[in-house]
Amino acid sequence: MLRLAYLLLALCPLLAGCNMLAYPAYLMAPEPPTKTVPAEFDGLKNKTVAIVVYAGPQTQLDYQTAQMEVADAMSAELRRKVDGVKLVDTGRVIRYQCENANWESMPPEQLCRTFKCDYVMLISLIEFGTREPGSVHLPRGRISAQCAVYAPPPASQPASQPLTGMDPVYRCELISVTYPPGEASPSLAVRSDWDIRIQTEKAFAVEVVKRFHKHKEPKE
Numbered sequence: 001m002l003r004l005a006y007l008l009l010a011l012c013p014l015l016a017g018c019n020m021l022a023y024p025a026y027l028m029a030p031e032p033p034t035k036t037v038p039a040e041f042d043g044l045k046n047k048t049v050a051i052v053v054y055a056g057p058q059t060q061l062d063y064q065t066a067q068m069e070v071a072d073a074m075s076a077e078l079r080r081k082v083d084g085v086k087l088v089d090t091g092r093v094i095r096y097q098c099e100n101a102n103w104e105s106m107p108p109e110q111l112c113r114t115f116k117c118d119y120v121m122l123i124s125l126i127e128f129g130t131r132e133p134g135s136v137h138l139p140r141g142r143i144s145a146q147c148a149v150y151a152p153p154p155a156s157q158p159a160s161q162p163l164t165g166m167d168p169v170y171r172c173e174l175i176s177v178t179y180p181p182g183e184a185s186p187s188l189a190v191r192s193d194w195d196i197r198i199q200t201e202k203a204f205a206v207e208v209v210k211r212f213h214k215h216k217e218p219k220e
Helices: 002-028 057-062 066-081 090-099 108-115 186-190 193-212
Strands: 034-037 048-054 119-131 139-150 170-179 215-218
Touching (some): 048 090, 048 108, 057 066, 057 119, 066 090, 066 119, 090 108, 108 139, 119 193, 139 193, 170 193
Antiparallel strands (some): 034 215
């Protein structure tokens, strides 16, 4: 055993030398080429936005706080990336949803009036979970949703006039994220369900919010 220890000590400088040679090469390696991608909708700067998250009955049954979690993740990412954006308090929006069971059937521009905001961002959750489909044991965060942004009705329209539903000023295609990306891993079993949800929601927020600000992406 003593000889083995001496042998390992003798090899240490050699191993360190390899690492020391590799480190400068790592520092000098060119960064992957990127491209600048403009915002798909650049109208949220310096505006007041209410984030409203829709979740179906099954999602609300399985994940009672999913709407608030997604809204909070979206709010944090918008504040980081969109200059001057102001957000309606998430708790106020959730409270309104709980107290008005028929809010889903309201024209979205009515929500703009309700929250006295410039835009309502409606996130419609289609899929939300922390397990691989078909498995109750294999952890994997999954969110799929659609996003649309609505503006209030024209100022010239009387508040007493019924709203019929306006087209959104912006709508994006289905957005889907998984955590971790790639294939599901049994190693995540040691992570808490809550942690997987938080990381998935952060990844989802990044994917959505990048549509509202200029950003860089790898060149294909």
